[in-house]
Amino acid sequence: MLTREVILAMEPGRELDALVAEKVLGWKQCSVEGTAKIAYGKPSDFRDHEPRVRIGDYSTDIAAAWEVVEKMRSNDYLLDIGNGSGAGYAAMFYNPNKTIFLIGPYTETAPDTICKAALLVMIKEDAE
Numbered sequence: 001m002l003t004r005e006v007i008l009a010m011e012p013g014r015e016l017d018a019l020v021a022e023k024v025l026g027w028k029q030c031s032v033e034g035t036a037k038i039a040y041g042k043p044s045d046f047r048d049h050e051p052r053v054r055i056g057d058y059s060t061d062i063a064a065a066w067e068v069v070e071k072m073r074s075n076d077y078l079l080d081i082g083n084g085s086g087a088g089y090a091a092m093f094y095n096p097n098k099t100i101f102l103i104g105p106y107t108e109t110a111p112d113t114i115c116k117a118a119l120l121v122m123i124k125e126d127a128e
Contacts, residue, residue, distance in 0.1 A: 012059035012112040021055040023122045065111035091117035
């Protein structure tokens with residue numbers, strides 16, 4: 001089960017990126033026939049089970065993390081992010097219309113914090 005504790009314990013990297021692709025960006029996972037590879041893509045990117053898109057480095061690259069911010073913005077969530085005096089980065093996605101305010105974790109990098117904060121919003125929405 002995906003919980004706040006599980007999300008906060010995850011290290012930046014491919015596992016976190018895959019979770020963001022699925023839960024935040026709405027991508028789906030597909031096995032590539034004849035290989036042991038797993039690929040991800042938007043449902044419209046799959047033709048005859050052949051994935052067209054590879055997941056980004058959302059939790060380690062700020063440019064890729066910005067795709068997460070844009071997706072959240074398209075769902076009416078705004079981002080507030082800051083670097084707390086030596087504690088690392090903290091992020092909050094909020095939606096004034098839904099009054100959901102979630103403070104993200106303090107992490108060493110902004111991309112990691114953005115990804116985890118977005119996932120926290122998604123699990124909160126799923127629970128409602």
